[in-house]
Amino acid sequence: MIHVGRLIELKLHDQGRxxxxxxxxxxxxxxxxxxxxSKESIDTxxxxxxxxxxxxxxFQDLSEAVKTDLFTS
Structure with missing residues (x-):
């Protein structure tokens, strides 16, 4: 499962914001x-x-994570 909050935080820091x-x-x-x-999930x-x-x-990141989980399960 992807942690959306961490993903957002990483992207923000990657952009130097x-x-x-x-x-x-x-x-x-x-x-x-x-x-x-800190949120694992977030309102769309x-x-x-x-x-x-x-x-x-x-949303694409989440979609890719779902595809990966489907193929590795």
Whole structure:
């Protein structure tokens, strides 16, 4: 199972973005961003917003993880 919050956190850091920048883009506080990072799963609308903000298709990452799990089980 993929941990969505960690995936988001890694992508944010890979892009050299700060938590403060990300919180501003999401219109939330820094503590809320850290709560997102700790979540194993996330609401699809929120994931869509995050995908748009970071310019990365997290849905594709999840889809690939499902395919991998199906073929390795």
């Amino acid at each position: 700060t938590v403060t920048w990300f919180a501003t883009q999401l219109c939330c506080t820094r503590p809320n961003v850290y709560k997102i990072f 609308y929120q994931l869509w917003r995050i995908s748009c903000i970071l310019g990365h298709n997290f």
